[in-house]
Amino acid sequence: MATIDSSIMLIALPDVFKGIRLDPLRPGNSFYLLWMILSFMVVSSVLVVSLGRLGDMYGRVKMYNLGFAVYTVFSLVLTVDWMNGQAGAMYLVIGRIFQGVGAAFLMANSAAILTDAFPEDQRGLALGINNVAGISGSFIGLVLGGILGPIDWRLIFLVSVPFGLAGTLWAYFKLEEVPGSRRAAPVDWPGNLAFALGLVAVMVGITYGIQPYGGHSMGWTSPKVLAELGIGVAFLLVFGVVERRSAAPMFRLPLFRIKAFTFGVLSSFLAAVARGGLMFMMIIWLQGIWLPEHGYSFANTPLWAGIYMLPLTGGFLLAGPISGILSDRFGSRPFATGGMLLAAATFIVFEFLPINFPYWEFALLLLANGMAMGCFASPNRAGVMNSLPPEHRGAGGGMNVTFQNSAQVLSIGIFFTLVIIGLSGALPSSLYHGLSAHGVPRPEAAHVAHLPPVSTLFAAFLGYSPLEHLLPAQVLHHLTKAQFQAIVGRSFFPSLIAAPFGSGLHTAFDFAAAGCLVAALASWARGKRYVYSEGRAVRAGETLVAPATAPAGIDAPVSGRGLGVGPLSEPSGTAPSYTVRE
Numbered sequence: 001m002a003t004i005d006s007s008i009m010l011i012a013l014p015d016v017f018k019g020i021r022l023d024p025l026r027p028g029n030s031f032y033l034l035w036m037i038l039s040f041m042v043v044s045s046v047l048v049v050s051l052g053r054l055g056d057m058y059g060r061v062k063m064y065n066l067g068f069a070v071y072t073v074f075s076l077v078l079t080v081d082w083m084n085g086q087a088g089a090m091y092l093v094i095g096r097i098f099q100g101v102g103a104a105f106l107m108a109n110s111a112a113i114l115t116d117a118f119p120e121d122q123r124g125l126a127l128g129i130n131n132v133a134g135i136s137g138s139f140i141g142l143v144l145g146g147i148l149g150p151i152d153w154r155l156i157f158l159v160s161v162p163f164g165l166a167g168t169l170w171a172y173f174k175l176e177e178v179p180g181s182r183r184a185a186p187v188d189w190p191g192n193l194a195f196a197l198g199l200v201a202v203m204v205g206i207t208y209g210i211q212p213y214g215g216h217s218m219g220w221t222s223p224k225v226l227a228e229l230g231i232g233v234a235f236l237l238v239f240g241v242v243e244r245r246s247a248a249p250m251f252r253l254p255l256f257r258i259k260a261f262t263f264g265v266l267s268s269f270l271a272a273v274a275r276g277g278l279m280f281m282m283i284i285w286l287q288g289i290w291l292p293e294h295g296y297s298f299a300n301t302p303l304w305a306g307i308y309m310l311p312l313t314g315g316f317l318l319a320g321p322i323s324g325i326l327s328d329r330f331g332s333r334p335f336a337t338g339g340m341l342l343a344a345a346t347f348i349v350f351e352f353l354p355i356n357f358p359y360w361e362f363a364l365l366l367l368a369n370g371m372a373m374g375c376f377a378s379p380n381r382a383g384v385m386n387s388l389p390p391e392h393r394g395a396g397g398g399m400n401v402t403f404q405n406s407a408q409v410l411s412i413g414i415f416f417t418l419v420i421i422g423l424s425g426a427l428p429s430s431l432y433h434g435l436s437a438h439g440v441p442r443p444e445a446a447h448v449a450h451l452p453p454v455s456t457l458f459a460a461f462l463g464y465s466p467l468e469h470l471l472p473a474q475v476l477h478h479l480t481k482a483q484f485q486a487i488v489g490r491s492f493f494p495s496l497i498a499a500p501f502g503s504g505l506h507t508a509f510d511f512a513a514a515g516c517l518v519a520a521l522a523s524w525a526r527g528k529r530y531v532y533s534e535g536r537a538v539r540a541g542e543t544l545v546a547p548a549t550a551p552a553g554i555d556a557p558v559s560g561r562g563l564g565v566g567p568l569s570e571p572s573g574t575a576p577s578y579t580v581r582e
Contacts, residue, residue, distance in 0.1 A: 128324020315370020
């Protein structure tokens with residue numbers, strides 16, 4: 001439910017803006033365009049560690065139930081926006097922020113609840129199903145947005161309400177806290193505040209960095225963007241200092257001494273950077289070029305873009321649970337590493353597709369890429385959660401999700417930047433000559449040609465007839481009927497942007513492939529299987545390692561009291577241990 005709403009806006013945005021009577025491409029309105037999409041993701045990234053920590057302290061089930069309730073209430077609140085224009089858009093942005101708070105409660109505690117509930121030889125399956133449900137939701141949202149948005153834009157929020165009510169009641173009556181999983185501690189307010197301010201400032205800087213500034217196609221040289229990024233980094237450095245001195249830190253920095261946790265989180269971050277922004281690029285590729293050239297009207301491209309992306313979901317659904325089951329038996333490393341290598345290979349092969357590709361080739365690559373990500377995501381999540389002591393599973397799981405969600409925002413900034421750089425070189429000349437040749441006066445043709453490339457991308461992304469939207473109405477009225485029909489037709493705009501967009505897209509695929517290869521190295525570096533267990537019997541073929549000093553070299557047995565990761569409490573009456581499986 002939560003991840004469906006992270007993507008449902010991508011496809012339904014044209015209907016939302018029509019409903020509130022706001023043109024998102026007019027100067028000053030791009031703020032609302034970006035933040036209706038990103039506010040949900042930014043808030044969930046910022047809060048998920050804090051809320052996971054609260055779950056460790058006050059009960060994961062309580063926090064999870066509260067997340068369902070908050071999410072459901074604000075899903076309903078979003079449907080009753082009675083305002084138009086910028087006021088209506090701001091109402092939706094604020095509502096999305098609070099909806100993201102509810103989602104953060106759910107994301108922060110779900111993996112920890114499952115890890116508590118399942119024995120270590122079944123966690124891969126359990127977390128795999130959970131992970132696939134979450135990730136597939138982001139793709140299902142693309143189709144739901146295309147179906148519900150044209151009927152009534154309010155339905156994209158209302159659809160969550162019955163599921164939220166059912167989930168709230170079911171979780172309240174059925175879920176139970178695992179005895180001994182709670183650990184009372186004070187709230188680290190200075191750490192929470194420094195982390196929130198730092199991460200929000202960095203993410204705001206990234207979102208404004210891809211918008212035009214002055215005469216530049218992007219805002220990375222803007223003093224405002226540079227100040228936001230600098231302030232964000234400064235607060236994160238302060239956060240690191242505060243956490244090292246706090247008696248009850250929000251971010252359990254000593255957990256990074258656990259090799260399996262550290263490299264699992266690092267590979268999650270790198271994988272999210274490699275693929276997080278690529279969904280935008282694929283959708284723009286489909287909506288702005290491929291679908292119009294294959295007879296689809298611009299108004300229908302959002303829905304069909306979501307439908308044509310479904311093989312990616314199919315790959316996740318197929319590979320996620322299977323790889324989770326196998327990782328229970330053979331460990332996370334071979335599947336997570338292999339998944340990243342396969343993902344890198346698919347991104348390289350994508351570069352050989354022509355811009356106007358045969359769909360079956362595109363679909364097979366999407367399927368393979370989805371399977372690769374499924375092979376990585378489920379075992380990697382299981383490996384991370386298995387390595388954590390029970391009393392820190394909420395905080396540790398939240399840390400993993402925070403790195404993953406933050407990487408997605410960073411990835412969007414990187415991918416947009418790479419594609420805009422590719423467009424900036426060739427798009428102005430292509431637009432100018434194409435428009436001039438079809439009767440558009442040279443001054444107006446030059447004006448459109450020198451609009452920031454991000455405006456062209458957003459026009460295609462929103463399912464508008466781009467040139468009909470970008471050219472002044474009086475210019476279009478003075479064209480002949482043949483010239484007008486050619487310019488606003490389905491093939492004219494795609495033919496102009498295909499080559500410049502392809503140049504930027506190839507660079508983005510190179511980046512994605514490189515990111516996946518580095519993620520594969522990080523995944524392999526996690527070492528052999530590493531499982532925290534509470535004094536349970538060890539199956540044949542496993543080696544029991546007593547509680548140890550810092551577990552830097554998991555391959556070698558170690559001895560001594562404590563885990564080597566700071567003041568981590570031990571459940572009374574049990575002797576914690578780590579299990580290393582060859």
